[in-house]
Amino acid sequence: LVSGRSHHSFVDTVMKETEGNPLFVIETVNLLLQTKELEKLDGFWCAKSDDRAGVPGTVREVVLRRVERLSKPRRRLLECASVVGMSFDVDTLADILGHSRLEVIEALEELETPHSLVRVEQDERFSFSHEAVLRAVYEGISDIRRRELHRMMASRLDGKASDLREISALAYHLERAGESGKALPHDLAAGEGWLKCSGVFEAEPYFKRSL
Numbered sequence: 001l002v003s004g005r006s007h008h009s010f011v012d013t014v015m016k017e018t019e020g021n022p023l024f025v026i027e028t029v030n031l032l033l034q035t036k037e038l039e040k041l042d043g044f045w046c047a048k049s050d051d052r053a054g055v056p057g058t059v060r061e062v063v064l065r066r067v068e069r070l071s072k073p074r075r076r077l078l079e080c081a082s083v084v085g086m087s088f089d090v091d092t093l094a095d096i097l098g099h100s101r102l103e104v105i106e107a108l109e110e111l112e113t114p115h116s117l118v119r120v121e122q123d124e125r126f127s128f129s130h131e132a133v134l135r136a137v138y139e140g141i142s143d144i145r146r147r148e149l150h151r152m153m154a155s156r157l158d159g160k161a162s163d164l165r166e167i168s169a170l171a172y173h174l175e176r177a178g179e180s181g182k183a184l185p186h187d188l189a190a191g192e193g194w195l196k197c198s199g200v201f202e203a204e205p206y207f208k209r210s211l
Contacts, residue, residue: 017059019130021116027062063136066115075137077107078117082138083149083173087127096152150176161186164193168206175209184210 018024067075080096081088094104108126111118119129128134141149154173161170168190174183191206 017132021130024059024062024116024130024132027065028059059130059132060136063117063130063132064140066117067133067137067140070111070115074107074111077104078111078133078137079141079145080149081118081126081128082134082141083146083153083176086131086134087121087125089126090124092153092156095156096149147177150174151179154179154182164190164197167193168202171206171209180209 014025014028018028067078070078077093077097080093084092090101090104090108093099093108094101097104099107105124108118108120112120112126112129116129117133118126121127128137138146150173154170154177157166157170157173161167167186171183171186171190174180174186187206187210191203191210194200194203194206
């Protein structure tokens, strides 16, 4: 991509922010070159601005450009997945979107290759390929649509949440949907549940929200 040597701090920052994803590395460096944010000092390539400040913003721009090239149905699928979290399963997306499992699987496979936006985990679970993808997609959803997606997730869990993680997820989605009153008993249940498991750190946000 660039001839010559690169400063180790620049290389370390790029690899950290892209998590070593080859396509994101290439596109990040290309975008830095296009925006003239790379310069050569004492024979080493480095970012003009502070590496820690410039590179993360560039990675986010790379992600946004990839997402913007997707069709509306594919973007909608990613938006729904971003509301679920870093990791998500086929059945959840199919239920929320009203699609068949096959349609969701085919869409996710397309988002994995060639777009490199998601990756297969196991047991029909997928995850975002990079935390920057999750953040960019989630932050790009309008407030009203984001609340509605969280409300749909809460409706799916309501009455079915049995284990601690499901109860915690229900409380989270109700809060994000703007349903603080409905979330209260689930926040308390989640906080108490985490305390019983010695999860003081995990319990704290639930108790804070219930105050």
